[in-house]
Structures are given as C-alpha cells and as structure tokens.
Amino acid sequence: MASAVDGGWLVSLQVAAKCGGLSADPARLLSLAVAVAICCLATLLLHWASPGGSAWGRYWWSRRRPWGLGHAIPGPRGLPVLGSMRLMSGLAHRKLAAMADVIPGSRRLMALSLGDTRVVVTCDPEVARDILNSPDFADRPANESAYGLMFHRSIGFAPYGAYWRALRRIAATHLFSPKQTSAFARHRADIAGQMVRALNGLVSRPVQVRRILKQASLNHVMWFVFGRQYELEQDTEEMRELRSLVEEGYELLGQLNWSDHLPMLTGLDLQRVRSRCSGLVRRVDRFVTRIIEEHRVARARDSEAAPAPRDFVDVLLSLQGPDKLSDTDMVAVLWEMIFRGADTVAVLIEWVLARLVMHGEVQARAQAELDAVVGEDRDVTRTDEAGLTVAHLPYLQGVIKETLRMHPPGPLLAWARMATSDALVGGALVPAGTTAMVNMWAIARDPAVWPDPLRFDPGRFTDQAAEFPVMGTDLRLAPFGAGRRSCPGKGLAMATVELWVAALAHEFEWLPPDDGAATRELDLSEVLRLSCEMAVPLTVSLRPRRGLA
C-alpha cells in the first residue's frame, strides 16, 4: 500500500504545484488534501482492480510497458490492501484449490496478493515442474519467524548460494547418504520394537497412537543427529523441554504472520511472533549448545588424534577450512534437523494407520504380504537377518504412496519458493521477488491426473508395470518437492515410515476404537500447521496378530 499512497501523493503534489495549490491559503490547503486523498484512493483502486489484486497491480502499473511480455495471470483480487490473506488461513490448500476452480485458467497458474506480497500458485504438474526445477526459484521467501528462529542459517531457509550449497553437501554426505541411512537401520528397528512393546501394553482399550508416534520420531532424530538415546516411555526433564521447544517452534513457523506481508505492521508485533521467537531461540540455544559442549568434551577425551565422528554433531565439529561452522550456525543446522525430521514422519504414519483402519481389505492384503515375505513367526525388525528389506513389500509401499497422495504432510510443499529473477512459468511472466507455491494436494486429487482420485486404492501403484517414483521426478506426486531445494531427508523418511508401518501392521490388527462398530469410517478432518495432520487424533483398538506381540 505504501507505494500506492506514495504514487498518489506525488501525482497530487505535481498537480497542486502546477495549479499554485502550495500556498498558505487554508481553503487551498484543504482542497489539496482532498485532491491527495482522491489520488491515493484512485491509485489504490487501480492497483486493486488488476487480476491477482493490489500487489500485482502495483507491479504492472510500475512497469514501463505494463502488459509487455506474457500476459496478466488470472487470480482473485481479494480485499484492497489485505489482498487474499483469508485464503491462507486454516486449510489453505483446500481454499486455494477451490478458488482456482472458479477462476478460469487459474488451476495452471493463479496470481494473488497477500498484503504487499505477490504470490503465484499452481495446481498443474507441468507448471509445478517449471517452478520447482528452475534455478530461478531456488530461494525461499523471507519470513519473520524463520529469521527470528535463526533458520536463515540452516538448510531450509538459507538464501540460495555458497553457504546453502555447503550445508546441503555436508548433510548429503554425512547424514542422508544411502550408506548412512542403512547404517542407521538397526536403531530404527530398535525404536520400532519399543513402539510395539508400548502398544502391546495398551491392547485392551482404545488407544491414541499420536503420542507414541511423535515420541518415536523425535527419539529417532535425536539419535541420528545428536547421538542421544532415549527410551520411548522415558519422561525426563530434558525430554519434556525438547518437546515443548518443538511444539512452540511448530506453532510459530506454522502460523500466518501478518507482518510478513503488511510492512506497516512490522514494528507492532501484534501477534507476538517476534517476542516469542526471541524467547524460544534463547531456550533452543541453551539446549543445543549444552549437547555440542558435551560432544566437544567427549571428543577431547576420546583421543588426541581426530576421533571418528559418531553422529552429526561430531561431523559438524570435525569440519575444517571453509566448511567450518560457527557455534551459532551449528545450533541452527542441528535444530532444523530435529524440527523437520520429527513431525513429518509421525504425521504421515498416523494417516497411514487411519487408512488401514478404514479399509479392512487393504490392511488384510498388506498383512498377507508381510506374512508371506517376512513370515508369520519373524519380527519385521529382524528381516535384515534373512536379507529382506521393505523393497520386497510392494503392496505396503503402495499403501504409503497412496497415503502420501491423499494426505501429503506438506500439501503446499511446506515452505514456498521465491523467484530470484524474472522467469517464464507456464508461458506467463513471473517477476523477481514473487513467492511461488505448488498445491501438491490439489494435483494429487485432480481427476485429470489421477483417475477416481478420491478412492483410496494402493493398487494404482502396484498394478502398474513401472514403479511410480515419489521422490520428485514425476510431478504428479512429489510430496518431498523437487529440484535443488527438494527434501534432503526423503530417503531417510521413507525408510523410517516403511519399516515402522511394516512392524506395526505385522504385529497388530488395526481396528476402529469400538471393535464391534458397524462402520470403519473415521473423522479424517485436517488441521494445517507446519504439516497437515489429523484434526481429531486417531484412536484405535488393537488386536495382536502374532502370539509374540
């Protein structure tokens, strides 16, 4: 809005000066003020009248050739000044998809304004490829809470450049390589065993599995990043603090912060985002720094020569030369791993289990496959001994892919991209500085892309001749994003989800909370925070399938 008003103000001053309006005569001053107000209002309305609303109008009208290259991108105008902020609250993926359905041509690419921010959203796999795979969109938009939580020094929000590239390389080599992922298999199996034992103690009553899944995911990340080993049922002060840090961070990063888009609110901190971020960042710093210091002491004690790194903290401490990170940067990188790694895996598994409860025939087929491949009398977690991996469980993989299709944990691919230079997207000009989002949820439910999209059918992945990749090469289903900034943890995440779901489905029959209920329907309402999770936590009853469970 600032520039709309500035523009109107300048025009009025020029007109007033020409007409001799800048004198001390009160009547003239009053008419000058009215003229200024009318000009500002006219400019505001002119900008707002553009497809996509004010932020787009301001861009087009400030260009020398307003409608030069390409064409205006269709989209809702929203409200003057605020634009389409209401679309981004609550279940934004659904609201954006519904809006794209009513504005002709906007499923391909839709323009909208969030206050001063220009945004484009696509619900089309081809256009999604243009965005995600383009070097012009390898940046992330600035966001007050991400900066407040120091995430601009971590992989996810670091500006595209040498620092980000170095972090990706270090993480790819030491944390996410296939070798590291399989080296960690026995720890994953250990945690799966703990989950089975914990659930085994709860078989006679309705169980909410979310707490166990979230704790297991958090323990998993803490183990491979920090080398910290927690027992599932252990409830220490350190664990409670960790959980509260993660919860607070999710809330801050997941919420729509008005001052990210309305600079006039920046100084006010109306939603208390800034003050909460600075409180949280101090607690995170204390927590992570203590663990880093413990590693320093252990490294010094273990050997005078450089000891072999045992976990990711050790890896970061062992970096030398240009890769060496400051302590603050190390805290940011480590904290992000915990933050990103824990929630998404638990959210996805809860959706998978809900689908198994609802679709008894799917569950039975997955369990028949487990019995045939793993064996009725062997633990999934011990399949390594028989040389088996989840790669031998194609139907179970189909169940997970179908769940990713219907319930992607990041329906808008979590963190948006930003254009670093003018780019052509689906034939339209998207100017530098525009935020770009891919509505993966809408793509995955589009009947033109997926036949009968609302039917949960894992067979659509297993009955095909070729395996369908979900790691970002086919944009019809890319729940981990694609291109340079795609999720680096996707291999690790899939290995974890596959093993844990296999173990849980092998050990238990998953039933609605009221075992004798006539229907297996569940409440599948969603809530979108940083990830999109079940609004009503999944409650089940469990029946052990094997005597050993």
Ligand code: HEM
């Ligand atoms: C089911 C599990 C997961 C899902 C669905 C998921 C999804 C995503 C998505 C959609 C993005 C944005 C991609 C893009 O912009 O193209 C992303 C980025 C990221 N994810 Fe994941 N993720 C998962 C698990 C993990 C895990 C386990 C870790 C690490 C422990 C992780 C670390 C990251 C990081 C660091 C980024 C930022 C990458 C960058 O900006 O360069 N994610 N993830």
